[in-house]
Amino acid sequence: MNASDELARLNSLRNLRLLDTLPSESFDRITRLVASYFNLPIAAVSLTDVDRQWFKSKVGVEHDRIPRHKAPCAEVAETGRMLVIRDFHADNYYADSTLGNAGIRFYAGAPLLTPDGYGLGALCVLGAEPRNITDDEMATLTDLAAMVMDQIELQHAVGRIEPSSGLPNRFQLLNDLSDLAQRRPGGRHIISLLDLAQTAQFDSLSRVMGPSYLDSLIRSVARILNTHVGQDSTPYHVGPTQFAFFAPAATEADLYSQTLLDILMEIERQSDFHMTMTPSIGVMTFDPTEMQAEDVLRSLQSAVQDARDSDTGIGWFSSATDMRHRRNFRLLQDFPVALETEDELFLVFQPRMDLDSGSVEIAEALLRWNHPVLGPISPAEFIPIVEASTFARGLSAWVIDQSLRHLAEWKAQGLGFKLSINLSALNLEEPDFFERMMDKLKDYAVDPACIELELTETAMMKETDRALDLLQRLTDTGIRLAIDDFGTGYSSLAYMQKLPATIVKIDRSFITDMAKGHRERVLVRSMINLSHSLGYRVVAEGVESAEASDLLQTMGCDEIQGFWLSRPMRADALKDWLADHTSRASGLA
Ligand code: C2E
Numbered sequence: 001m002n003a004s005d006e007l008a009r010l011n012s013l014r015n016l017r018l019l020d021t022l023p024s025e026s027f028d029r030i031t032r033l034v035a036s037y038f039n040l041p042i043a044a045v046s047l048t049d050v051d052r053q054w055f056k057s058k059v060g061v062e063h064d065r066i067p068r069h070k071a072p073c074a075e076v077a078e079t080g081r082m083l084v085i086r087d088f089h090a091d092n093y094y095a096d097s098t099l100g101n102a103g104i105r106f107y108a109g110a111p112l113l114t115p116d117g118y119g120l121g122a123l124c125v126l127g128a129e130p131r132n133i134t135d136d137e138m139a140t141l142t143d144l145a146a147m148v149m150d151q152i153e154l155q156h157a158v159g160r161i162e163p164s165s166g167l168p169n170r171f172q173l174l175n176d177l178s179d180l181a182q183r184r185p186g187g188r189h190i191i192s193l194l195d196l197a198q199t200a201q202f203d204s205l206s207r208v209m210g211p212s213y214l215d216s217l218i219r220s221v222a223r224i225l226n227t228h229v230g231q232d233s234t235p236y237h238v239g240p241t242q243f244a245f246f247a248p249a250a251t252e253a254d255l256y257s258q259t260l261l262d263i264l265m266e267i268e269r270q271s272d273f274h275m276t277m278t279p280s281i282g283v284m285t286f287d288p289t290e291m292q293a294e295d296v297l298r299s300l301q302s303a304v305q306d307a308r309d310s311d312t313g314i315g316w317f318s319s320a321t322d323m324r325h326r327r328n329f330r331l332l333q334d335f336p337v338a339l340e341t342e343d344e345l346f347l348v349f350q351p352r353m354d355l356d357s358g359s360v361e362i363a364e365a366l367l368r369w370n371h372p373v374l375g376p377i378s379p380a381e382f383i384p385i386v387e388a389s390t391f392a393r394g395l396s397a398w399v400i401d402q403s404l405r406h407l408a409e410w411k412a413q414g415l416g417f418k419l420s421i422n423l424s425a426l427n428l429e430e431p432d433f434f435e436r437m438m439d440k441l442k443d444y445a446v447d448p449a450c451i452e453l454e455l456t457e458t459a460m461m462k463e464t465d466r467a468l469d470l471l472q473r474l475t476d477t478g479i480r481l482a483i484d485d486f487g488t489g490y491s492s493l494a495y496m497q498k499l500p501a502t503i504v505k506i507d508r509s510f511i512t513d514m515a516k517g518h519r520e521r522v523l524v525r526s527m528i529n530l531s532h533s534l535g536y537r538v539v540a541e542g543v544e545s546a547e548a549s550d551l552l553q554t555m556g557c558d559e560i561q562g563f564w565l566s567r568p569m570r571a572d573a574l575k576d577w578l579a580d581h582t583s584r585a586s587g588l589a
């Protein structure tokens with residue numbers, strides 16, 4: 001056997017992941033049968049590793065391995081043929097082998113052959129006396145070896161086939177990708193990942209249509225992909241809604257997008273329910289010797305995300321967007337750790353001034369994240385990522401807890417200060433949000449009137465009667481509600497009127513734009529007037545200059561927040577700032 005054949009043989013043995021696994025009754029049953037059929041004390045399923053024979057199953061021996069050197073099973077594995085040693089003493093080669101020295105006189109071993117012809121080892125039977133073997137016995141040993149092989153294949157297939165589609169799964173794909181590097185090195189391949197629907201879509205589809213509809217959908221998708229990849233390949237069912245597949249040989253990357261578009265159209269035609277599903281395909285070319293199997297799959301996931309955002313539903317892998325996805329993924333992964341770690345997250349506070357009196361009684365609590373490796377991360381970057389995940393709940397819980405802790409501390413120091421806290425849309429879906437908020441207020445002995453909650457227009461618009469009810473219950477306790485980033489969403493004034501909000505925070509983009517000209521100023525004035533006529537108190541965000549502040553005052557704006565007044569600062573700095581501001585304001589008065 002030459003070195004490369006031996007390498008391929010070892011590779012297929014490794015892929016079966018049998019070596020050093022626990023004993024299993026399904027193999028032991030066959031081994032016992034062999035021993036009793038031959039009426040001999042020893043039988044084994046013996047696998048030929050680099051330098052050892054390892055016994056997956058055995059009767060009549062204590063140890064689970066012998067050296068490969070001069071082991072008859074190794075010869076069986078290498079030649080792929082049955083070997084019989086009638087008497088070790090009469091055999092020049094094996095007489096002084098490990099078995100020979102251990103008093104073994106008889107050996108018969110039938111090869112364990114994979115479908116592609118590699119010998120993994122032998123099913124063998126051994127005796128302490130010289131012995132002959134009949135043709136019938138040889139045939140039976142060969143049959144039983146085939147049964148062992150069936151058992152190996154079966155065990156291997158379990159966990160590698162997705163039952164709903166009958167297609168090989170993600171583990172098989174990873175396996176095949178590693179194989180590709182060895183079997184066909186030096187070539188580029190095109191691989192695609194089809195995602196039928198986002199998990200949330202799939203779940204709601206499953207609720208509405210029932211699981212059997214989905215099963216039949218999956219089967220028809222499997223059929224379409226099977227036709228596409230042709231006889232020599234197979235699609236892989238790598239996740240509940242995801243399929244991976246190689247492009248047929250000699251496919252040209254430039255022309256392949258059109259083929260993929262045809263596949264998407266075909267799927268949509270089969271699925272009947274276009275509106276609930278947005279199938280997308282991520283695709284890439286790769287050289288298997290240059291990329292780990294796991295990386296191929298990960299890059300495809302990144303391409304699928306791009307595909308979802310594209311008009312066509314097809315996304316070619318791009319390393320630039322991949323970097324962004326990777327960073328987002330990392331931030332999302334690290335965020336729960338940050339929640340548990342001291343000092344990675346902290347709050348800063350940006351004061352808000354009443355334009356009439358010049359007094360400052362409230363500040364906005366803003367979250368900061370000092371990532372241990374990536375450094376300071378802007379909330380504008382990490383909050384949208386976290387908000388799209390279930391960690392939004394933990395984020396808000398943390399911010400609320402810390403805000404109340406600060407309020408309690410200030411109260412103890414005689415500072416009757418208020419905080420406004422930003423919430424996410426997802427918080428409104430938490431069934432116990434109200435109760436937890438009340439518990440916290442009680443724990444810290446903070447008056448609900450010291451709290452303002454900020455929600456963006458978009459967050460409020462999405463909401464249901466239940467969310468409306470939650471907001472009502474919160475405001476009934478004395479907590480105030482502000483509409484954040486006003487003017488950037490699509491609010492329906494009729495709907496906004498239903499909300500128990502009393503404060504409108506005009507988004508800073510409108511305030512910045514006031515410097516541009518008359519029209520922009522008219523716009524801000526109209527926003528203020530409209531909000532006033534609907535009964536809201538108006539806060540201007542992002543006020544960066546004395547001019548803007550003066551202008552807003554003449555327009556009748558109630559409060560300002562922005563760098564001109566102060567940048568957001570840590571709690572201890574805020575205390576000094578407030579003392580300073582109060583003495584300045586009273587000095588001016
Ligand atoms: P936001 O709630 O509209 O907060 C105001 C943002 O404008 C803050 O940015 C603040 O630092 C910035 N800002 C204030 N004055 C000025 C100014 O004069 N000029 C300019 N250019 N910017 C100014 P920040 O802290 O980066 O927060 C960005 C966004 O992240 C916030 O917008 C808010 O949507 C979100 N966010 C921050 N903290 C939290 C939090 O604790 N929970 C939630 N859910 N969202 C938060």
Ligand code: MG
Pocket residue numbers: 364422454484
């Ligand atoms: Mg805000």
Ligand code: MG
Pocket residue numbers: 484485505507508541
């Ligand atoms: Mg804002």
